[in-house]
Amino acid sequence: MKTHVIVFPGSNCDRDVAVAIQNIIGSSPEMVWHKDSTIKRSDLIVVPGGFSYGDYLRCGAMASTSPIMKSVIENANKGVPVMGICNGFQILIESGLLQGALIRNSSLSFICRDIIIKPTNTKTIFTNKSKISKMPIAHNEGNYFANSNQIKEIEDNDQIAFQYCDENGDINAHSNPNGSINNIAGVFNKSKNVLGMMPHPERAAESIHGCDDGRNIFESLLS
Amino acid sequence: MLAKIHITLKKDVLDPQGSVIANSLKSLGFDNVNDVRQGKFIELEINSNSKEEAEKQCNDMCEKLLANLVIEDYSVEIEN
Numbered sequence: 304m305k306t307h308v309i310v311f312p313g314s315n316c317d318r319d320v321a322v323a324i325q326n327i328i329g330s331s332p333e334m335v336w337h338k339d340s341t342i343k344r345s346d347l348i349v350v351p352g353g354f355s356y357g358d359y360l361r362c363g364a365m366a367s368t369s370p371i372m373k374s375v376i377e378n379a380n381k382g383v384p385v386m387g388i389c390n391g392f393q394i395l396i397e398s399g400l401l402q403g404a405l406i407r408n409s410s411l412s413f414i415c416r417d418i419i420i421k422p423t424n425t426k427t428i429f430t431n432k433s434k435i436s437k438m439p440i441a442h443n444e445g446n447y448f449a450n451s452n453q454i455k456e457i458e459d460n461d462q463i464a465f466q467y468c469d470e471n472g473d474i475n476a477h478s479n480p481n482g483s484i485n486n487i488a489g490v491f492n493k494s495k496n497v498l499g500m501m502p503h504p505e506r507a508a509e510s511i512h513g514c515d516d517g518r519n520i521f522e523s524l525l526s
Numbered sequence: 527m528l529a530k531i532h533i534t535l536k537k538d539v540l541d542p543q544g545s546v547i548a549n550s551l552k553s554l555g556f557d558n559v560n561d562v563r564q565g566k567f568i569e570l571e572i573n574s575n576s577k578e579e580a581e582k583q584c585n586d587m588c589e590k591l592l593a594n595l596v597i598e599d600y601s602v603e604i605e606n
């Protein structure tokens with residue numbers, strides 16, 4: 304499997320996700336600097352977490368105009384799996400590959416703690432091995448928003464990937480860390496080859512992390 | 527020319543920062559404040575032959591980068 308991880312100024316989870324890909328998928332990812340302009344052939348492109356361009360203007364807005372993003376969009380449109388985690392999710396939204404918006408957490412606080420998510424659609428390349436999983440979130444702008452028409456469209460097309468839930472898998476206000484509409488923690492594009500999610504599976508990917516629930520997302524990509 | 531661009535959250539988007547600012551204003555004694563919405567103001571200098579052309583370009587900038595139309599509205603004012 305040929306894998307790529309995009310690196311922006313301010314990315315800080317690029318190495319973590321590269322290690323997870325190496326350990327679980329068994330592929331040594333090519334690290335691609337944001338000023339490069341092409342990714343020729345890929346089986347997986349990851350846009351990692353961090354604070355690209357210091358979150359100027361809006362989180363992900365500056366990075367979405369980087370030269371490499373044209374190639375990421377072209378690959379996504381050809382069906383190449385593209386995964387954005389945390390700031391990567393914000394970048395994919397700003398680049399137009401995913402619908403909705405990620406706004407300031409309803410608490411107005413940066414949240415860094417473990418949460419639990421439940422896969423909403425397990426028939427995709429990213430989630431076919433997914434189950435109720437614990438993993439960390441670490442963000443200030445992870446409050447997913449879309450207007451009621453857009454939410455209906457996303458739901459009707461089975462584009463919700465993950466929802467925040469409690470230990471029993473119940474999706475309720477108490478288990479919603481950031482105010483996201485319908486507890487949405489991650490979404491797909493229409494054709495389900497692009498995933499964006501706020502939680503960090505790469506930070507819960509081996510026993511030394513204290514939890515390895517995040518592995519199932521990378522394992523799904525192997526099958 | 528000088529372009530003045532206001533970017534504001536759409537009415538149906540909650541603005542928690544605005545709510546906190548409203549509470550703080552009330553605690554300072556401004557009891558008649560009902561609703562606060564926080565936005566962005568961007569000022570830019572632009573070379574253009576006409577106000578219309580500059581406005582058109584600024585609208586394009588807002589649609590492509592400066593505003594996120596899922597959550598924000600914008601308005602453009604051009605001064606000579």
